C-alpha cells in the first residue's frame with residue numbers, strides 16, 4: 122500500500138522538490154552516525170539549492186565522520202496545507218526522517234524576509250518555537266548567514282548564531298555538541314561551552330535593557346560570555362574546503378549551474394552595501410585553483426553553465442588568466458560562462474565581447490544613483506562616461522537591451538538626483554541612436570528602482586529610511602521624467618522594503634512582532650503570492666511595536682545599537698568617518714589605491730588584506 | 737538513431753518530463769559524451785523521450801533517443817556508464833541502435849493498482865469488469881483550449897484483466913492505445929470514479945509495464 126507521504130505528493134505542485142534522491146546527495150548508515158544535522162534553508166528548494174554557502178557547509182559537515190547533514194526546505198503553500206491537514210511533520214530530504222528527530226537544526230539566513238519561514242518551518246517540524254521552551258540537547262537550533270550579523274529579531278527563537286564564514290567554525294560547533302552529548306551536559310551548560318568558540322553568539326547570555334524612549338540602554342553579558350563576538354573568516358581560500366562534487370538537482374532550480382566564488386570581500390566600499398563591509402578582509406582564490414575547481418565541478422555535475430561569483434568580478438586580479446583558462450575548456454563543450462558583477466571599464470568591455478561568443482547575455486548596470494554627486498556620496502565608483510562608452514561598444518556589437526538598477530531614498534538624495542536617473546536613461550538612448558546596430562528591433566531599457574534599506578555594519582547603519590509616501594513621490598517624479606517608449610520602468614513595492622528595514626535593524630523586541638506575524642499566518646514573504654502586508658501591520662499592532670522606530674526614526678550616532686555585540690572586523694570609528702564623508706559627498710578611494718584602515722585586516726592572521734600587506 | 741531503454745521507479749516517479757530531459761542531458765555530459773545540440777541562442781543537448789509519463793507513475797520501459805555529435809560511443813558500455821551518476825530511481829537497462837520510428841509505438845500495457853484502505857468492496861471486481869466490458873466508457877477530459885470534452889475509452893482499451901493482489905489492492909492490467917489516440921491509464925481510474933462512485937479507490941498506483949508495436953511485439 123502507498124503511504125500517506127506518497128499520496129500527498131500526488132496532489133501538490135512540483136513534487137520532485139520534496140523527495141531528494143538527486144545525484145550526489147549524501148546517504149549515511151544511521152548506525153555509524155552519532156550527530157544528525159537538519160540543515161534548513163528558509164525558502165523553497167529552488168532558491169535554497171541555488172545557494173553556494175549551503176552547498177559548502179553541507180559538504181563540510183558530511184565530511185565529518187559520524188555526522189550526517191541533510192537538507193530541509195520550506196514547503197510551498199499547497200504542500201504546507203496537506204502537511205497540516207494530515208499532521209505530517211517536516212522532513213529532511215535525504216532520509217525522509219522528521220526534523221524533530223535530529224540533534225541539531227541549522228538555518229542559513231540570507232535575507233531578512235525569510236524570518237517568518239524560520240518560525241513556520243520550526244512549527245511544521247513540530248519543534249517549539251521559543252528557545253526557552255526547548256530544554257534538552259535535542260533540537261538545538263542555530264543559524265548563520267549574512268543576516269546573523271544582526272540576529273536580534275530572532276534571538277528568542279534561535280539558541281545560538283554562528284557569525285561569519287562557517288567552513289572552520291561549523292565543525293568546531295559540532296564537536297562541541299558531540300562532547301556535550303557524551304558528557305550529558307544540560308542545554309545551559311552546552312550553551313556556555315559553545316559560546317567559547319570564536320564566532321559563536323548565544324543571545325540568551327546577554328540581557329538587553331531599554332530607556333524610556335525605547336532606545337537601547339545596555340547590553341549585559343552573563344559571566345563567561347564574551348563582551349563582543351568576533352566574526353570568523355577563512356584565512357586562505359586556496360586551501361579552504363570547497364566541494365566540486367555537489368548535489369545536482371534533478372528538477373529546475375533558480376540558478377541552474379555550477380557556481381564558483383572567486384574572492385570574498387570587496388575593494389570598493391559602496392556605503393550602502395552590507396556584504397561589501399561584512400565579507401572583508403579581501404581574499405582571493407588563485408586562477409589556477411579556480412580553473413581546477415571549475416573543471417572538476419563541471420565534469421562532475423554535467424552542468425552546461427558556470428558562473429563566477431563575487432561582489433565585483435572585474436576587481437579580480439587574475440581575471441584575464443581565469444577567463445582564458447575557462448573559455449578554453451568551456452567553448453568546445455558548449456558550456457556557458459557567466460560573469461555577473463562586471464564593472465563598466467575597458468578590460469571588462471573586451472571580456473564581455475569575448476564571452477558573447479558563448480552566450481549573449483544582457484547588459485547590466487547598477488549605477489544606484491542618478492548623479493555623480495550622489496554616486497560620490499554613496500561611494501559608488503562608476504562614472505557616466507564608463508556607462509556610456511560601454512553601451513556604445515555593446516550596441517555596436519549587437520546588444521540591444523540594457524538593464525539599469527537604481528535606489529531611491531539614499532541618504533542626501535534630492536529631486537535633482539532622481540531626475541538625474543531619467544537623464545542618464547536619455548543619454549543611453551542617444552548612444553543607441555548613434556551606435557546601435559540592428560536598429561530594426563530597437564533598444565529596450567529595463568529600469569528598476571529599489572527602496573533603500575539601511576543595513577547594519579555600513580556607514581548608513583544610522584540613517585533614517587525615507588517614508589513610504591516620500592518613496593512613492595520620488596517614484597512618480599522619476600516616472601514623470603521618463604518619456605521614451607522603450608523604457609520599461611519597474612519599482613519595488615514599498616511594503617516589503619519597509620519590513621526588511623525593520624528586520625535588518627530590529628532589536629529583540631521585534632521578535633514579538635515576528636511571533637505575532639507567524640501566528641497570523643505570515644510565511645513565504647519573499648513571494649508575491651503569499652506576502653500579506655496587512656497581516657504584518659496587525660502583528661506590529663499586537664506586539665505594540667512601531668515600525669517607524671526602526672525605519673524613519675534613524676539611530677543617533679551615540680546610540681547603543683542592538684547589534685553592537687557583534688564584531689565584523691570593520692570598526693565603528695571607520696563607519697562613522699565614512700558617514701561624515703558621505704554627508705559631504707566625498708568619495709573614498711578603493712582599497713587597492715590604498716588601505717583606508719577599516720580594521721578588517723586585523724581578522725587576518727598575517728594582517729593581510731587583498732593579498733598585499735595593508736598599510 | 738541511438739536509443740536507451742530505461743526505468744523510472746521509486747522517488748524518480750516525481751520527476752516531470754522536462755526534469756527527466758535535464759537529468760539525461762547532464763548525465764551524458766558527466767559521461768563525457770557530446771550529444772547533438774540544438775542550434776540557437778543557448779544550445780541545448782538534444783534528447784527525445786517518447787510518450788511523456790505522467791508524474792507519479794512508474795515505468796519499466798521508457799525510451800530515449802539521442803544523436804552523438806562528435807566521436808563515437810560504445811553502446812554496450814553505456815548503461816553502466818550512465819547508471820554510475822543517475823539520481824535514485826532512474827536506471828538505464830539497454831542502449832542500442834534502432835531504426836524503428838517512435839510512431840510505431842502504438843500500444844502499452846499498464847498496471848493500475850486500486851487501493852482500498854478499508855478492504856476491497858465486495859462488488860468492486862465484478863462492477864469494474866462489467867464497466868469495461870459493456871458499452872461506451874465515457875470520461876471527461878480537459879481539452880487543449882481549456883474546455884471539457886467527453887471521451888469514450890472503450891475503443892482504446894484492447895484487453896483488460898483484474899486480480900486481487902491483497903485484501904486491499906485490486907490490480908487492473910490493461911492494454912491500451914499509446915498514441916493516436918493516446919489513452920492515459922489514469923483515465924481508467926477516472927472512469928471508475930465517475931461511473932462507480934461506490935467502488936472509488938482511496939488511491940491508485942500506476943505502472944507502465946511494456947510498450948508494443950502494431951504487431952504486438954515489444955517496441956524497441
Ligand code: SF4
Nearest residue numbers: 712716717718719730
Ligand atoms: S583593511 Fe584596508 S584594504 Fe582591507 S578592506 Fe579594510 S580598508 Fe580595505
